Amino acid sequence: MRQVAIIGIGQTKVDEHWERSLRDLAGEAVLAALADANRERVDGLYVGNMLSGILDHQNNLGALVADWVGLRGDVDAVKVEAACASGAAAFRSGIIAVASGELDSVLVVGVEKMTDQRPHDVASALATAADSDYESDQGVSFVALNALIMRRYMHEYGWQHADFAPFSINAHANAVHNPWARLQNAITREDYLRAYMVSDPINLMDASPIGDGAAAAVLVPVDGLTGRDGTVLVAGSASATDTLSVHSRRDPLWLSAAYHSAKRAYDQAAVGPEDIDVFELHDAFSIMSALSLEACGFAERGQGPRLALDGEIGITGRLPICTRGGLKARGHPVGATGMYQVVEVVQQLRSECGQTQVDGARIGMAQNIGGSGGTILTHILKKA
């Protein structure tokens, strides 16, 4: 297989883009990535998206976006879906296509447009990430599933709600310096503590906001790239699954698919947790930050919050996470999120993050979670 490089990235601001269409958002990110890569065409287009069929009444996004950005014809174009991990799943499909030799250049774009809807329609659409027959159709919303996990975690390991505050505070602090973030405001511990309850114990500051947006990257084989600045290599790419329903898991507090995909990505990249300079994790809810840190070997079981409380997750800490705001403050346009994470890791490795630049970052990791942990993809990127 050929080694794969990322030579261009692009993104839109995550926001309420009511005046813009799905194709327009995808197009902006795609054209920015092509310009950044200094290319006009690619052989393939992989679109990560979860909800366009339900919320935008539009399927067949491969053809739609290919046509809109001027790529139609002899181009491979499909949509890849794995709930909230759709972005990373599309990224991995693109990597495999280039690695295989089947395609010589690929664009991956994650796109989602979800804010110009009635809130209950969005909640209902998001519930399709859970097990329809055994979870969502029984009335459990997606936030409620995460609330059950968080409550159990607090009970098992003796944490208080306030112990999760540093995750949200860190995310917001970093988003202040990210012009593409939806919530560019800092929050205090007070803000966290007094935020209104969404689904006990998850309050508004534990939950990431949805959003409209698109993020894209251009992938090519490393061979043939010479003397090019800012090239980033794909050092590890892995996907794993778990039961879709939380109640079917042996241990609902262990992200088995995060463990498996991270382990394989580490092996491929020949690195371990101690080598990761920056980690864009899937903080859809603050409890997921803790579980992700534990499954990936950054903290002992039940000790994820300790890392945050000890100040280790900040830009100058041992393991900077959510350096551009994470899902919590950059925003969570679900099918696009995985590609925002990739773009952000690339920005760190290219030293383009200004005040939230992690000094000397050479190896970055992105982890994207679909459902409550049913599908998890881990990618490790390296500075060339």
Next chain:
Amino acid sequence: MRQVAIIGIGQTKVDEHWERSLRDLAGEAVLAALADANRERVDGLYVGNMLSGILDHQNNLGALVADWVGLRGDVDAVKVEAACASGAAAFRSGIIAVASGELDSVLVVGVEKMTDQRPHDVASALATAADSDYESDQGVSFVALNALIMRRYMHEYGWQHADFAPFSINAHANAVHNPWARLQNAITREDYLRAYMVSDPINLMDASPIGDGAAAAVLVPVDGLTGRDGTVLVAGSASATDTLSVHSRRDPLWLSAAYHSAKRAYDQAAVGPEDIDVFELHDAFSIMSALSLEACGFAERGQGPRLALDGEIGITGRLPICTRGGLKARGHPVGATGMYQVVEVVQQLRSECGQTQVDGARIGMAQNIGGSGGTILTHILKKA
């Protein structure tokens, strides 16, 4: 890249399976394919599906099906979507994953469950294959789009409605002998002519029925397979796109993406139209049969119906098509259809088709169309 072989196939009957769930249907086809391949596990699962998010309130089918069939854990599992071409798009993703060396064995399953719904909900869901902003939201249903194309075709080339009858008669005649087909009844020219109008000039006999069903195949590298009967090789695999909306095309009567994908598949397989022994084409509507035959080089422009009128498309004809009933009579469970086509071509190459067996079939082709031609994939399979 490694050459890829199909070593196992499985399918459910296309029917109204109201008593069975989406995962149950997918599981039946997957387990049948694994049994046929004499394997217990695979490294990857690619699910082709178009409408589960809308109609079944379920996304994340990769994790769902992987868990249900006992494959969860270290398995790559995603859903691939390209409207009605989702099945072939998933198949192509699986091929690339095996060809690349990334995965050593892959299951591809197309699945759709769509009959236990209100008909207008299904019509609305199917319209997501068209351009939402410029076609479906203007009130044009998917069958209406095809009716516009058929009317224009009849006008341009001087055909009468009755001239399309042989396509439907052939499909139904073949489905009589296919136990997995939804409509196992023969029809006469009279039946065709007096069928009620759906969207002028498309009547009920021009239109394929929807259905619930799943079809699957197991893919592995050819290397290492020795002395095994019934192995089928993937000789060509290509995907191409066109504008999503019909009105944007230079010529609405030319399936440009069929032409491009077929041309590349022919080149890869080092064959031409004259070498194809059996062709499973995408007869969602009879007009699509004509356009597909023309774009793939089997008929001159505007002369698709001639092939059918001359009796060339029957089992003993020059180019047998829809040998197991096609979309028209086997049924069209949209996201599964592309995999039914693959399974049926494999059955022909393995000489398992009984009364509709094409004598000495060695090379078969399957073509799957997404939308009104926005995404088209062509696959060529060869007897090992």
